Amino acid sequence: MSRRRTTAALVALAAIGMLRILWLHFVSEPRHEPPRAPIDLRYQALRELVRSGEVGYVSDLPAAVRLGEDAATLGTRMYLHAQYALAPVVLRYDDARAAVVVANVSDPAVLPELLRQRGLELMAEAGPGLALARPR
Numbered sequence: 001m002s003r004r005r006t007t008a009a010l011v012a013l014a015a016i017g018m019l020r021i022l023w024l025h026f027v028s029e030p031r032h033e034p035p036r037a038p039i040d041l042r043y044q045a046l047r048e049l050v051r052s053g054e055v056g057y058v059s060d061l062p063a064a065v066r067l068g069e070d071a072a073t074l075g076t077r078m079y080l081h082a083q084y085a086l087a088p089v090v091l092r093y094d095d096a097r098a099a100v101v102v103a104n105v106s107d108p109a110v111l112p113e114l115l116r117q118r119g120l121e122l123m124a125e126a127g128p129g130l131a132l133a134r135p136r
Helices: 003-032 040-049 074-086 108-117
Strands: 054-059 090-093 101-104 120-127 130-135
Touching: 040 074, 040 120, 040 130, 054 074, 074 090, 074 101, 101 108, 108 120, 108 130
Parallel strands: 054 090, 054 101
Antiparallel strands: 101 130, 120 130
């Protein structure tokens, strides 16, 4: 095989590979993958209430904060989403004694019970299952 044919074969294979990637990314995946809601939408009202600094964070679901814990849980995802959406605010996990505490629950019906158990007083609701509280 000549050098020219080898080069042409490599160019053809590279073009086929690039077309495959473009097809998967722009055509196949959008059709078969459900669209994901932007993280920030749920926390937008809370972001208006908490601008900067450090706040406590409590939830009805545990988050993986130590090595060896399952990082694929809903509680971990909720914590990370809140931290991402509220940045540069720092969320101190499981701290109900901070001056301001974010309460983030998976089921809005358990919010009053979580606040009662943790000794917190509701300051403002920022959406379903999302509230700003302070110690009593």
